[in-house]
Amino acid sequence: MIKAKDLTKDFGAVHAVRGITLDIAPGELVAVLGPNGAGKTTTMRMLTTLIAPTSGSAEVAGHDVVRSPGEVRRRIGYVGQGNGAGHQHRVIDELHSQAAIYGLERGAARTRVGSLVEALDLGDLVKRKVSELSGGQRRRLDVAMGLVHTPKLLFLDEPSTGLDPQNRANLWEHILRLRAEHDMTIVLTTHYLDEADSMAERVVIVDHGEVIADDTAAALKRRLAGDRVSFTCASPADLAVLVPGATDLSVTGNTVAARVTDGPAAIAETLRAAFEKGLTITAAETFRPTLDDVFLSLTGRSLREENTK
Incomplete structure (x- = not known):
């Protein structure tokens, strides 16, 4: 067409x-x-x-x-x-x-x-x-x-x-x-x-x-943004190294956040690894990416912010 x-x-x-x-x-x-x-x-x-x-x-x-x-x-x-x-x-x-x-x-x-x-x-x-x-x-x-x-x-x-x-x-x-x-x-x-x-x-x-x-x-x-995962743990530095395939990883207070390819799978693997290490995770969340995350990944800036301007 x-x-x-x-x-x-x-x-x-x-x-x-x-x-x-x-x-x-x-x-x-x-x-x-x-x-x-x-x-x-x-x-x-x-x-x-x-x-x-x-x-x-x-x-x-x-x-x-x-x-x-x-x-x-x-x-x-x-x-x-x-x-x-x-x-x-x-x-x-x-x-x-x-x-x-x-x-x-x-x-x-x-x-x-x-x-x-x-x-x-x-x-x-x-x-x-x-x-x-x-x-x-x-x-x-x-x-x-x-x-x-x-x-x-x-x-x-x-x-x-x-x-x-x-x-x-x-x-x-x-x-x-x-x-x-x-x-x-x-x-x-x-x-x-x-x-x-x-x-x-x-x-x-x-x-x-x-x-x-x-x-x-x-x-x-899936290809350009990936899921974001977040964990709350009393030992965030020890937990951070256990998140599989993590990119854009950050530690703020007791919270570890990272971007991963498959959020649910990463949470399951991190929970298993944390249990084996004796670490207690008190909260775990996954966030599906948006098209704004895709644009941010491609250009380094937010499409929402650019359109608002």
């Missing part, structure tokens, strides 16, 4: 994207993560034909983004960071206008708009002006506008930013249901690591305009 090779984008002396290569198969849900300024949105804008790459190539939905931008646009949906609907227009008018832009005949447009209004719970809002909608309602409208022509590929650029947890969950429930119904491919950028962790089949991490990791969330966490 997407085949990009060595994509770059320069804005004067600023190298926003520095050679991104990306292959996305039909039906995948891929999350693109990175701090602000990493090149995520610039990459999305190149793949959706909104800006031309400085160099490199990309085919999206079977068409070249430079040579055939119109063919690409006919086949994709795009929900950008800002709201796409006119504030003084009614919800129903915006949906029908979008359908007309994509060449749907009136009968087909009515059917499709009606289906999306029902699927995205917009029925009570169709006569309202966009300016009268809440943030969550506007994002559902944006998604409906991006899906009105039934694309096989949907780009979502931070679709849930600014929404409260309930509205985020509601929006994703609608998106995932529509994806299942229409076998869509979805590419999204997000600052919410839990979204990428729980829903994406692949996670692509971008930093300084380059892809620095590309795999399933589980594989990235």
Whole structure:
């Protein structure tokens, strides 16, 4: 569905994207993560034909983004960071206008708009002006506008930013249901690591305009971060040497903390070794890694902190 090779984008002396290569198969849900300024949105804008790459190539939905931008646009949906609907227009008018832009005949447009209004719970809002909608309602409208022509590929650029947890969950429930119904491919950028962790089949991490990791969330966490374990013991220095495969080991007061490949196995082995040495462990915990731990392992800094900045 997407085949990009060595994509770059320069804005004067600023190298926003520095050679991104990306292959996305039909039906995948891929999350693109990175701090602000990493090149995520610039990459999305190149793949959706909104800006031309400085160099490199990309085919999206079977068409070249430079040579055939119109063919690409006919086949994709795009929900950008800002709201796409006119504030003084009614919800129903915006949906029908979008359908007309994509060449749907009136009968087909009515059917499709009606289906999306029902699927995205917009029925009570169709006569309202966009300016009268809440943030969550506007994002559902944006998604409906991006899906009105039934694309096989949907780009979502931070679709849930600014929404409260309930509205985020509601929006994703609608998106995932529509994806299942229409076998869509979805590419999204997000600052919410839990979204990428729980829903994406692949996670692509971008930093300084380059892809620095590309795999399933589980594989990235297992390979690049590992579990963290913590033990409380009256003799922490003696216990520290017993934690198998420990890296990033620290001793604070009576607590020994370390990163290991398999947390539960490391705890079991440490408890056995401590018993044999006559050491008493009063508490033991394991912490599963997050995608932020992966980014920290790759770059030495926290993705959460960078995105907050």
